[in-house]
Amino acid sequence: MQLQGKGARVAPGPPNQPRRAPQPLLLGRSSAPAPVSRRGALGSSATRPQDHAALAGFSRPATLLKAQEPDHAESPSAVIGRLKPIYRDANFPTDAQGRTYHLGTREGEVAPRILSVGTVTRAQLVATLLQPPAPGRQLFQRVSSRGFHTITGRFEGVPVSIVSTHMGMPNMDFVVRENRAVVRGQMAIVRLGTCGAVQHPAKLGDLLVASHGSIAVRRDADYWSLLERDEHQPSARTANGGGSSNGHTANGHAANGHGPAPAAPDVCFVEGPSALAGRRPYSVSLPVRSDPYLASILVEAAAAVVGPGRVVQGLTASADSFYSSQGRTGPEFDDANEGLLGALTKAHPDLMSLEMETFHLMDLARCSKGSIRATGICVALAERYSNEFMEYSKLPALELAGGTAALRALAGVPLREATGEELAAAAAKGVQYVWE
Incomplete structure (x- = not known):
């Protein structure tokens, strides 16, 4: 099967021949790496030569629309598309293989030391700094149907995972909680982002x-709810302290109906007073x-x-x-x-x-x-x-x-190892660690 261009369709094979399963998505440097702009790169005093080599050698691997998942843990795999596994436990959903609901990883695939990054591109770039998790293997990676990308290898000999976290606190919640569920022992997580x-x-x-x-x-949505209430129920202004002292209404127009509302320093300052029963538009x-x-x-x-x-x-x-x-x-x-x-x-x-x-x-x-x-x-x-x-x-x-x-910080931080009881439980479940 062949992917035709960007975002593309899968081309069918000849008639009467079985369709081949797509190959797992492997992460690694291409034999003919795509050039990366060096404009604005840090000077030699800022990065080591091997760091520049990693940047120069970075190329994004081909992405499959959907890949069949191998039964063994040794092979990297990507799963992009709508899979329909059967989940159990509505409180914390996992499938029959113990894979989590959003990240799609299971015990043995995620290291105790995790670098959380925002984008898949950044995850792939930083992964050029990793060594294989074990001799003779590629970097392990998995892309869930939700687009979370997990890459596991070694840095300075220490097992580490890189996880693309996307944006915002809800996505960070998925990453922290679901990785905690599949890792035994203490963990260390560093977020690398932009700001x-x-x-x-x-x-x-x-x-x-x-x-x-x-x-x-x-952002406190109740602040605008109170403004909206005041707009439709003028009598409520007395109850909440006089309504909006700056002339704002819920739709952003001046209370007198003549054009946009003026700037309102009394409500936008976090430390400032509020006329809406102590409500401020933002909580800190x-x-x-x-x-x-x-x-x-x-x-x-x-x-x-x-x-x-x-x-x-x-x-x-x-x-x-x-x-x-x-x-x-x-x-x-x-x-x-x-x-x-x-x-x-x-x-x-x-x-x-x-x-x-x-x-x-x-x-x-x-x-x-x-x-x-x-x-x-x-x-x-x-x-x-x-x-x-x-x-x-x-x-x-x-x-x-x-x-x-x-x-370097993740590789250098000491962590409490899993207890003997935890290791015995993992062995009883037949957990195979991709870095062993």
Whole structure:
């Protein structure tokens, strides 16, 4: 069978001949690698020669629309398409092979040390830094029907997995919980993403390490519900303290009906007063801690790769939206967020970045009963304070730099091994580890 072009159909074979099963998707460098732009790449003092070689040798492997899953764990496989397994346990669904519902992995395929990245392209690029999980094998990889891509190999001899997490806290929830379910013993997870730098000294192209932890910024839909109620029930304004003091209504127009509502600093500032019974349009959580040791060795590793002047430590904010709760404004929606960035940096002077995932990773780690160590590192892709955005041609080199630092930190962090009882249970289930 043959794939015809991009996103394509499967061409049928000759009549009366059985259709061949597609071959597993293998990850590796092509014999004729596609060129990758070196424009804006880090200088020789920032990366090792082998890091540049990995970037130059990166090419995206062909992707199958659908692949049959091998019965044994030794072969890498990709499953893209609508499979219909039978799941059991509605509380935590797994199929008959013990594969999780969204990531599609089972015990033995995911290492205790995990690098979480946003995109499949970044996962494949950083995977060029890995060695095979065991002699004579390819890197193990699996692509679930939901598009989660898991790659397992070794870095500096230590088993590690790279998982594409996509965007936002719900996807991070899938990744952390479902990987926790298929890994025995303590785990370490580092998130490698991109972010917007919110204030100096963070600037374009820097590696920002969330050593100080993370806060969550969430849009409060009830704020607009109360505005809508006030618009349709004027008597409610007295009950909630006078309604909208800035003249906003639920549809974003001025209460007097004459054009768009004016800017409203009294409601968009996080610290400011609200006339809606204490409601504010955005809620900001208390900080959650990063694992201090994992963060410290990540900072050291990043400084060794790009130089200490390109590494910034601080607090990161994870938002539930790329737009409203990150302070991006526009005329189409009444987001009441014009002063949000200023309020965040005023309340948290060590805030360096805005992104969408790290808080939930750290929050789950602290709720994991000590079984997960977690931190995060991001490439500053934008400067929110100057409104500048980095050229995308510079991103692959920085992703490799951040990936190298994150993998070194993961390989160096000590973890509690699985107990004898846990190992015996795995052996009884016939678990085969792809790195053994």
